[in-house]
Amino acid sequence: MGKIQKKTGKGRLDKYYHMAKEQGYRARSAFKLVQLNKKYNFLERSKVLIDLCAAPGGWLQVAAKMMPVSSLIVGVDLAPIKPLPNVITFVEDITTEKCRATLRSTLKTWKADVVLHDGAPNVGAAWVQDAFTQSELVLQSLKLATEFLNKGGWFVTKVFRSKDYNNLMWVFQQLFKKVEATKPPSSRNVSAEIFVVCRDFLAPKKIDPKFLDPKHVFSDIDTGMVSQPMDVFHPEKHKRQREGYEDGNYILHKTMDAWEFITHQEPVTVLGSVNKFSFDSEESKEKLLKSVETTEEIRACCEDLKVLGKKDFKSLLKWRLNIRLQVGLDKKPEPKSTAQETVEVTALDDIEAVEEHAAAAAAEESRLERIRRRQKNERVQKNVQRMQLGMIIPTDIGLEQDGPDGQSLFSLTNIKKAGSLKMVRKGDTDVDPEEFNAEMDMGEDIVTGEQDTKAISKRKSKSMVREDIDAQFVNENEMESDEEHDAALMEELDEMYAQYKERQLERDAKMRAKTKREDKGEWKGFKKDGSGDEGSESEDEEYEKALQQPDDDTSDSDSDSDPGIDDDDLPETKNTKKMFKKNSKNPLLVGLDDKEQAELRQKTESGLTKGAKMFFDQDMFKNLVGADEEDEDEDEDEDEDEDESEEEEEEEEEDADDESNDDDNEDENQNDIEMDSDEEIRQLNKNRKTLKRKAAEPAEGDVDDDIEMVPVSREFEDDELWDGESDEEESKKRKQINEYSLITAEAMTLAQSLVNKKITKTDLIDQGFTKHAFADKDGLPSWFLEDEKLHNIPNLPITKEAVQVIKDRMKALDARPIKKIAEAKARKKYKAAQKLLKIQKKADAINDTEDISEKQKAIGIAKLMAKANAKSKKPKKEVKLVVAKGSNKGNKGRPKGVKGRYKMVDSRMKKELRATKRIAKKAKGSNRKK
Numbered sequence: 001m002g003k004i005q006k007k008t009g010k011g012r013l014d015k016y017y018h019m020a021k022e023q024g025y026r027a028r029s030a031f032k033l034v035q036l037n038k039k040y041n042f043l044e045r046s047k048v049l050i051d052l053c054a055a056p057g058g059w060l061q062v063a064a065k066m067m068p069v070s071s072l073i074v075g076v077d078l079a080p081i082k083p084l085p086n087v088i089t090f091v092e093d094i095t096t097e098k099c100r101a102t103l104r105s106t107l108k109t110w111k112a113d114v115v116l117h118d119g120a121p122n123v124g125a126a127w128v129q130d131a132f133t134q135s136e137l138v139l140q141s142l143k144l145a146t147e148f149l150n151k152g153g154w155f156v157t158k159v160f161r162s163k164d165y166n167n168l169m170w171v172f173q174q175l176f177k178k179v180e181a182t183k184p185p186s187s188r189n190v191s192a193e194i195f196v197v198c199r200d201f202l203a204p205k206k207i208d209p210k211f212l213d214p215k216h217v218f219s220d221i222d223t224g225m226v227s228q229p230m231d232v233f234h235p236e237k238h239k240r241q242r243e244g245y246e247d248g249n250y251i252l253h254k255t256m257d258a259w260e261f262i263t264h265q266e267p268v269t270v271l272g273s274v275n276k277f278s279f280d281s282e283e284s285k286e287k288l289l290k291s292v293e294t295t296e297e298i299r300a301c302c303e304d305l306k307v308l309g310k311k312d313f314k315s316l317l318k319w320r321l322n323i324r325l326q327v328g329l330d331k332k333p334e335p336k337s338t339a340q341e342t343v344e345v346t347a348l349d350d351i352e353a354v355e356e357h358a359a360a361a362a363a364e365e366s367r368l369e370r371i372r373r374r375q376k377n378e379r380v381q382k383n384v385q386r387m388q389l390g391m392i393i394p395t396d397i398g399l400e401q402d403g404p405d406g407q408s409l410f411s412l413t414n415i416k417k418a419g420s421l422k423m424v425r426k427g428d429t430d431v432d433p434e435e436f437n438a439e440m441d442m443g444e445d446i447v448t449g450e451q452d453t454k455a456i457s458k459r460k461s462k463s464m465v466r467e468d469i470d471a472q473f474v475n476e477n478e479m480e481s482d483e484e485h486d487a488a489l490m491e492e493l494d495e496m497y498a499q500y501k502e503r504q505l506e507r508d509a510k511m512r513a514k515t516k517r518e519d520k521g522e523w524k525g526f527k528k529d530g531s532g533d534e535g536s537e538s539e540d541e542e543y544e545k546a547l548q549q550p551d552d553d554t555s556d557s558d559s560d561s562d563p564g565i566d567d568d569d570l571p572e573t574k575n576t577k578k579m580f581k582k583n584s585k586n587p588l589l590v591g592l593d594d595k596e597q598a599e600l601r602q603k604t605e606s607g608l609t610k611g612a613k614m615f616f617d618q619d620m621f622k623n624l625v626g627a628d629e630e631d632e633d634e635d636e637d638e639d640e641d642e643d644e645s646e647e648e649e650e651e652e653e654e655d656a657d658d659e660s661n662d663d664d665n666e667d668e669n670q671n672d673i674e675m676d677s678d679e680e681i682r683q684l685n686k687n688r689k690t691l692k693r694k695a696a697e698p699a700e701g702d703v704d705d706d707i708e709m710v711p712v713s714r715e716f717e718d719d720e721l722w723d724g725e726s727d728e729e730e731s732k733k734r735k736q737i738n739e740y741s742l743i744t745a746e747a748m749t750l751a752q753s754l755v756n757k758k759i760t761k762t763d764l765i766d767q768g769f770t771k772h773a774f775a776d777k778d779g780l781p782s783w784f785l786e787d788e789k790l791h792n793i794p795n796l797p798i799t800k801e802a803v804q805v806i807k808d809r810m811k812a813l814d815a816r817p818i819k820k821i822a823e824a825k826a827r828k829k830y831k832a833a834q835k836l837l838k839i840q841k842k843a844d845a846i847n848d849t850e851d852i853s854e855k856q857k858a859i860g861i862a863k864l865m866a867k868a869n870a871k872s873k874k875p876k877k878e879v880k881l882v883v884a885k886g887s888n889k890g891n892k893g894r895p896k897g898v899k900g901r902y903k904m905v906d907s908r909m910k911k912e913l914r915a916t917k918r919i920a921k922k923a924k925g926s927n928r929k930k
């Protein structure tokens with residue numbers, strides 16, 4: 001085609017299109033010749049070639065490439081062909097005498113070894129017309145071939161599969177020894193073209209002119225070719241010939257006599273294979289056209305079967321049946337057969353339904369199996385996770401019912417009655433589980449090793465051991481599926497874990513202090529019954545209340561055996577209270593006797609009781625400022641009040657470490673904090689202490705004679721205060737810290753000093769009393785105050801570590817990519833991947849091509865890569881600088897006569913830029929001289 005058509009359809013830009021572009025062929029059709037030659041190898045052994053209808057020259061390029069050097073290659077077309085090295089081309093219509101003459105003059109005495117013809121009439125006319133012209137072109141090219149071909153030469157031509165196809169083939173066979181029709185892979189399947197390769201030209205001395213006369217060659221003859229039928233009622237079931245036309249089916253239009261359709265045994269097949277029913281035969285005229293059944297509509301349908309729908313086909317078949325009945329070819333069908341058919345259909349339906357049902361059941365089963373497997377995996381994972389968190393140890397798996405907090409398996413405190421203890425000692429397995437509380441159950445299992453079945457069942461119902469519950473559930477309610485049970489289990493595990501985390505958070509600080517005390521201190525505090533833990537103030541109160549309550553065994557056992565209440569779930573104070581109650585009857589935990597208690601109550605030199613002294617002798621109090629500095633404090637307070645009561649002295653002791661700490665820090669920070677007036681500070685301190693005393697008074701009233709109240713160190717007091725704070729307040733504080741605080745080095749320094757105990761809370765408060773706090777601002781001018789606000793700021797100390805922490809935090813923030821950057825990066829990555837995929841596809845196409853050498857493939861792929869790389873380095877678009885002067889001055893839109901990108905600049909900027917360049921150049925020059 002002379003005119004280069006724009007390839008708009010996506011399908012047109014296939015791999016051969018890309019390959020042609022890559023390999024520099026002018027048309028993708030070049031590959032057709034490549035493939036034909038690969039199959040028949042005619043180019044390598046030819047020296048003279050004529051290409052009829054050669055524009056734009058793809059085939060000529062292939063010929064020039066494949067044929068021996070210095071071969072004579074001539075190309076002719078209606079459209080001019082861009083010059084090609086070693087190829088002669090001219091513009092001519094191949095059907096004309098002039099073309100023949102030009103060819104003769106070009107070839108001189110030479111004869112051609114190969115004549116190629118890839119002609120296609122220019123589009124525009126109806127397809128049928130086009131096909132005909134193409135067939136004519138083929139015959140014309142054959143005519144030229146017979147004139148210029150050597151004996152034994154090759155004629156390769158394109159033919160469209162039409163009703164003329166067989167006629168053409170017949171003619172070819174008369175002139176050539178071997179004729180083959182083939183469709184090279186590069187020829188699109190949707191195209192009706194095929195290529196006929198005629199070899200060994202017979203070169204008869206005289207050729208019958210009828211062979212080359214279109215009128216004779218294309219006169220109608222029935223070829224008897226039958227195309228593949230199509231089931232018109234189930235077109236979707238018909239295997240479409242995606243590869244193009246079926247083999248042997250080269251005829252596009254088929255007419256059948258209507259009578260033949262009537263008598264045919266496979267009417268449906270006929271309907272799918274024939275284009276038209278004619279009424280030419282005698283039978284058709286006699287029996288069909290005259291019949292009332294052959295309506296106008298039926299006749300219209302017979303005209304073109306290819307445009308009919310299902311309904312039309314049905315009416316044609318009905319028409320056929322009626323005619324057959326009319327002429328006696330068929331008898332009326334018995335009604336029985338219809339019934340049979342219905343039954344069959346129903347039966348089939350049933351089978352389908354059963355199959356469907358079975359498939360659905362299988363799918364459901366596999367889904368459930370998947371869920372089960374996933375849940376199992378999740379369970380295992382959770383256990384591993386909990387093990388890693390130290391919540392359980394491997395052997396605990398399955399004993400988790402003890403609670404994540406890890407109530408010990410066996411605890412003496414759990415045994416309430418001496419009888420039970422005896423039985424345990426004896427290893428008596430018949431112990432009534434009532435005698436043990438719920439928490440004892442697991443311990444029993446381990447101590448005794450076996451259990452009475454009755455007891456076990458009771459225990460199950462009481463303690464709600466998870467495994468047992470599961471078993472019970474399975475037995476009692478077999479309807480409950482595994483999945484439900486698993487889900488419940490998972491839910492429970494999650495809940496327990498959440499509770500555990502919550503409690504852990506709550507107790508964090510307090511626990512640390514307690515464990516330290518318990519680990520180090522052999523002394524567990526002292527209580528009336530000697531049972532144990534010192535506990536907090538609130539615990540004491542609860543303990544008192546508990547003592548006041550009537551000893552009620554029933555209520556006790558009730559609460560113990562209540563499966564709904566798990567001790568772990570209760571707040572710690574409640575637990576402790578319970579423990580007190582239980583322990584009051586526990587034979588294994590024995591309190592101090594009267595003598596020992598009296599001994600503990602004896603006062604020592606420091607004024608503390610022996611018990612209190614023992615308490616404060618613990619390691620953990622060693623670092624705190626203690627009694628040594630008490631005197632100092634007392635001195636300090638001497639002039640405050642001579643008549644301080646003993647009670648107050650005790651209170652002073654309570655504050656001892658606190659105060660001394662304050663003093664220490666005061667000394668340290670003496671340079672930073674300047675006291676305005678000692679008097680004022682003393683007054684403040686005094687007020688504070690009085691307030692504290694008042695607050696402590698009611699608590700003292702509650703103290704039981706038997707319980708010695710000891711002064712609590714400041715540190716513990718702080719801890720208790722911290723512990724006493726509600727969760728809400730705590731979370732509020734944390735939130736505030738997260739949002740606002742600790743963003744300055746000063747705040748960080750303070751926080752670090754507090755955390756590292758370099759400074760106490762009281763120190764901080766005291767540090768607040770500076771000249772800044774007491775500065776009298778009355779009567780000062782506002783400008784002065786403003787100025788003061790800006791410059792007279794307390795110079796808070798900062799440490800290197802704190803600054804480093806803030807710096808690190810900012811660095812981490814900077815390093816974190818913002819969302820938009822991350823998105824842009826992801827987009828870029830995606831685009832790169834897409835590009836790579838595209839290149840890979842093209843490379844695969846090149847790789848798959850059989851007709852090019854490995855070297856060519858490698859070159860093609862290398863070219864692709866080079867191109868991709870070149871594209872990725874897109875040159876920056878040039879921006880034209882437009883000086884805003886003259887008509888451009890104040891012009892907001894695009895300046896006149898400027899195309900593409902532009903930037904408005906003022907003349908000053910341009911001059912300055914030039915000047916900078918000039919100066920830089922000069923400086924460079926002077927440097928070189930030096």
Ligand SMILES: C[S@@+](CC[C@H](N)C(=O)[O-])C[C@H]1O[C@@H](n2cnc3c(N)ncnc32)[C@H](O)[C@@H]1O
Nearest residue numbers: 001002053055056057058059078093094118120
């Ligand atoms: C499919 S193209 C040939 C492509 C060519 N084989 C190639 O590889 O570049 C068909 C060509 O036949 C040419 N053609 C059609 N009728 C013709 C005629 N009567 N005489 C000469 N060329 C004709 C058209 O101009 C068109 O360029």
